[in-house]
Amino acid sequence: MEYSKLKKILTISSFFLLIALIYFAPNFLNDYAIRILNLSAIYVILAVSLNLTNGFTGLFSLGHAGFMSIGAYTTALLLMTEKTKIMNFYMYDIWPPLQGITLHLIPSLLMGGTLAAIFAVVIGAPTLKLRGDYLAIATLGFGEIIRVIFTNSHSITNGALGLKGIPGVTNLWWNWGIAALVILIVKNILDSSYGFAFKAIRDDEIAAESMGINIFKYKLMSFVISAFFAGIGGGLLAVLLSTIDPIMFRFVFTYQFLMIVVIGGLGSLTGSVISGIFITIMMEVLRFVEQPMNLGPIAIPGIPGMRMVIYSLILLFVILFYQKGIMGTNEFSWKWIIKKIGLGKFIKKEAAEQ
Amino acid sequence: MEKTILKTKDLTMIFGGLTAVSKLNLDIKENQIYGLIGPNGAGKTTAFNMITGVYMPTEGEVVFDGVDISKYKPNKITNLGVARTFQNIRLFSTMTVIENVMVARHLRMGANLPEAILRLPSYKKKHQESYDEAMELLKKVDLEKEAGELATSLPYGKQRRLEIARALATTPKLLLLDEPAAGMNPQESIELMNFIAKIRDQFSLTILMIEHHMQVVMGICEKITVLDYGQSIAIGNPEEIQNNQRVIEAYLGVE
Numbered sequence: 001m002e003y004s005k006l007k008k009i010l011t012i013s014s015f016f017l018l019i020a021l022i023y024f025a026p027n028f029l030n031d032y033a034i035r036i037l038n039l040s041a042i043y044v045i046l047a048v049s050l051n052l053t054n055g056f057t058g059l060f061s062l063g064h065a066g067f068m069s070i071g072a073y074t075t076a077l078l079l080m081t082e083k084t085k086i087m088n089f090y091m092y093d094i095w096p097p098l099q100g101i102t103l104h105l106i107p108s109l110l111m112g113g114t115l116a117a118i119f120a121v122v123i124g125a126p127t128l129k130l131r132g133d134y135l136a137i138a139t140l141g142f143g144e145i146i147r148v149i150f151t152n153s154h155s156i157t158n159g160a161l162g163l164k165g166i167p168g169v170t171n172l173w174w175n176w177g178i179a180a181l182v183i184l185i186v187k188n189i190l191d192s193s194y195g196f197a198f199k200a201i202r203d204d205e206i207a208a209e210s211m212g213i214n215i216f217k218y219k220l221m222s223f224v225i226s227a228f229f230a231g232i233g234g235g236l237l238a239v240l241l242s243t244i245d246p247i248m249f250r251f252v253f254t255y256q257f258l259m260i261v262v263i264g265g266l267g268s269l270t271g272s273v274i275s276g277i278f279i280t281i282m283m284e285v286l287r288f289v290e291q292p293m294n295l296g297p298i299a300i301p302g303i304p305g306m307r308m309v310i311y312s313l314i315l316l317f318v319i320l321f322y323q324k325g326i327m328g329t330n331e332f333s334w335k336w337i338i339k340k341i342g343l344g345k346f347i348k349k350e351a352a353e354q
Numbered sequence: 355m356e357k358t359i360l361k362t363k364d365l366t367m368i369f370g371g372l373t374a375v376s377k378l379n380l381d382i383k384e385n386q387i388y389g390l391i392g393p394n395g396a397g398k399t400t401a402f403n404m405i406t407g408v409y410m411p412t413e414g415e416v417v418f419d420g421v422d423i424s425k426y427k428p429n430k431i432t433n434l435g436v437a438r439t440f441q442n443i444r445l446f447s448t449m450t451v452i453e454n455v456m457v458a459r460h461l462r463m464g465a466n467l468p469e470a471i472l473r474l475p476s477y478k479k480k481h482q483e484s485y486d487e488a489m490e491l492l493k494k495v496d497l498e499k500e501a502g503e504l505a506t507s508l509p510y511g512k513q514r515r516l517e518i519a520r521a522l523a524t525t526p527k528l529l530l531l532d533e534p535a536a537g538m539n540p541q542e543s544i545e546l547m548n549f550i551a552k553i554r555d556q557f558s559l560t561i562l563m564i565e566h567h568m569q570v571v572m573g574i575c576e577k578i579t580v581l582d583y584g585q586s587i588a589i590g591n592p593e594e595i596q597n598n599q600r601v602i603e604a605y606l607g608v609e
Binding site for chain 2: 185188189192193194196197199200202203204208209211212213214215221267329
């Protein structure tokens with residue numbers, strides 16, 4: 001069979017398989033498992049967007065939690081009804097113009113993403129001239145500043161009390177649909193000459209500049225696109241959790257996505273997707289280590305945060321022995337899968353011509 | 355009289371207390387192959403970096419095609435039509451050979467981000483054109499078979515040729531080659547010489563090259579400037595340079 005035809009058939013059939021999986025998932029999975037699936041879609045969005053800057057453009061940015069919180073708060077405030085807002089803001093009154101606005105999911109998410117992107121321009125313009133560690137420190141600082149501002153602007157964010165009762169208007173379709181859209185958009189960018197420009201900057205800035213690439217402009221572009229999707233991811237997260245507060249968006253939160261990206265492979269979309277799902281599921285599975293345990297003679301009391309120790313160990317292991325992560329800079333391809341399952345000889349001739 | 359394409363006026367670069375290049379005056383005519391030679395540390399690459407905007411000159415001017423480019427950024431200078439290769443090869447290591455060339459085509463593609471994201475037919479057409487042009491260039495440097503390979507997996511000589519192809523992809527008027535024959539044996543050097551002369555005619559280029567292989571320099575350069583300790587000590591055609599007493603002293607030392 002011709003390879004390109006085979007590829008098309010495989011892609012379309014796996015697409016329908018995925019749709020069927022989402023459709024039938026509620027029949028054989030309980031609410032808890034569905035929630036994990038939803039969460040993994042959101043984590044995939046966040047990891048893919050972080051990978052765009054950190055993996056593909058070579059910028060070491062740690063401000064992801066900041067952009068997520070902007071998206072989360074914007075989406076939450078636009079989605080909540082007037083009644084819920086009044087119930088939330090019992091200590092301080094809500095800023096009046098905000099009180100009456102209630103939008104649907106899509107415009108709220110887009111607003112969240114856009115606002116995060118605007119902040120990315122403001123933060124990126126001065127900091128993207130910095131290199132390496134300095135950029136990391138500046139973006140880390142930004143994330144913390146946003147959090148402090150959100151804690152203290154009572155009439156907009158309700159301060160440290162956070163927002164409760166965000167309407168849960170999403171489901172598996174929304175989360176995975178948006179995740180698929182984000183993956184598709186980022187993939188299209190990376191496969192275009194814009195993506196080549198990003199990768200060129202990552203590989204060699206001086207050479208990229210002498211190829212006529214305006215380094216600053218493309219760095220900013222990558223940073224802003226990433227922030228936009230981080231904002232949308234944050235918004236979806238707010239809807240899924242139905243409660244947000246500033247403490248949630250501490251810089252530690254960024255590390256979680258950084259870990260997903262590193263384990264998946266800096267510079268691999270496929271890696272981010274695989275490890276996004278894997279890590280999210282692991283995080284839930286590993287909850288048992290925080291329970292009190294009786295190992296025969298030794299009784300271990302439940303220690304909250306034990307999961308983090310295990311992540312640290314995983315991360316340590318990956319950095320020491322498997323630096324390129326699961327996928328390195330490779331991407332998923334049917335050709336690779338066909339070869340791996342030993343059917344390579346059937347497509348060998350056509351594949352060589354591709 | 356032929357038209358001057360690149361002119362430097364008293365070009366000077368001072369790093370702290372070190373004067374790397376002092377009052378360099380170059381006058382390069384269109385379609386010329388111009389050589390910049392001199393012992394190690396004479397300031398040749400620094401001069402290149404000033405012309406291409408990597409360094410901003412401490413003093414002096416660089417005039418390309420009638421425009422003072424001495425304060426321009428490298429990407430803008432490339433945009434105007436100056437391309438370069440690097441002494442220590444700087445290919446994009448995680449990208450394939452053809453992608454390396456296509457990066458350089460991005461500048462001339464005129465695509466915008468929304469059409470790239472939506473994969474509109476207009477973008478697909480531009481992308482295909484860029485691919486075809488890149489492939490055409492790779493054919494000219496005899497690398498079309500390696501198009502899908504990782505750039506850094508190529509042997510040294512091919513990496514040098516890829517760097518030249520990549521520079522040509524920006525459609526330059528002036529091409530700066532920084533030691534193109536470094537690490538080549540005499541046979542390869544002669545091939546390279548013919549190759550440089552060929553691309554000059556094919557793309558109607560002006561070429562400014564730094565080179566240590568005297569055989570190559572004397573064989574193809576029409577005019578040569580010799581640098582020593584940042585100073586220009588001689589200008590002339592190959593015979594004049596070969597017989598110049600100061601040049602011989604600079605290269606061989608004085609009794």
